[in-house]
């Protein structure tokens with residue numbers, strides 16, 4: 407496929423046809439995704455191919471409390487789990503939510519599911535001493551994760567990533583034997599989308615790019 411077409415149409419595919427995503431195709435997806443960049447080219451990623459459905463259910467169960475809180479916050483108009491603003495939801499509001507989210511229920515049955523971890527011992531975190539949540543370390547793992555989705559799209563498949571599991575990382579790490587220095591980056595579901603979207607809703611460039619200053623005039627090419 408044309409590169410720009412892949413980039414413009416790799417949507418969050420959560421509903422899949424029963425078509426199998428065989429190991430040879432999955433291998434080819436990872437074989438291309440591995441050309442992602444990482445700080446110092448240290449490539450701290452590890453992928454666990456989740457074949458065991460029971461294990462996938464266990465991971466979905468671990469995400470359930472986080473999903474409930476996320477939904478309660480979203481319902482109140484908050485950005486869920488914001489590191490900037492405190493939450494005002496009550497435990498009762500959280501308890502009232504169902505533990506289902508788009509994708510969480512599909513995880514167990516997705517034709518393929520991957521867990522991506524990153525070795526923090528291999529990641530530079532220039533922003534670790536700032537008085538805010540660290541962003542820079544993610545730059546050494548999410549390009550790889552996104553490359554998996556792009557490569558899947560190129561193969562006629564699609565996927566979605568979720569980061570909910572990170573909120574219960576210790577339990578997930580124990581379940582999967584993930585080493586101490588690794589962090590859970592995301593879960594990825596892959597399969598043939600029931601419907602391939604082609605027009606994704608995204609802000610136009612001149613809404614988010616400015617010249618020379620945050621409040622500079624819009625960069626419009």
Ligand SMILES: Cc1cc2nc3c(=O)[nH]c(=O)nc-3n(C[C@H](O)[C@H](O)[C@H](O)COP(=O)(O)O)c2cc1C
Pocket residue numbers: 416417418419420507508509510566567568569570606607
């Ligand atoms: C960091 C991150 C976390 C995400 N988590 C979830 C998730 O938990 N569940 C889900 O269904 N989609 C998840 N998504 C997909 C987003 O919802 C999706 O990219 C966005 O809504 C745009 O959808 P579209 O590409 O179909 O237009 C996540 C995407 C990112 C980048």
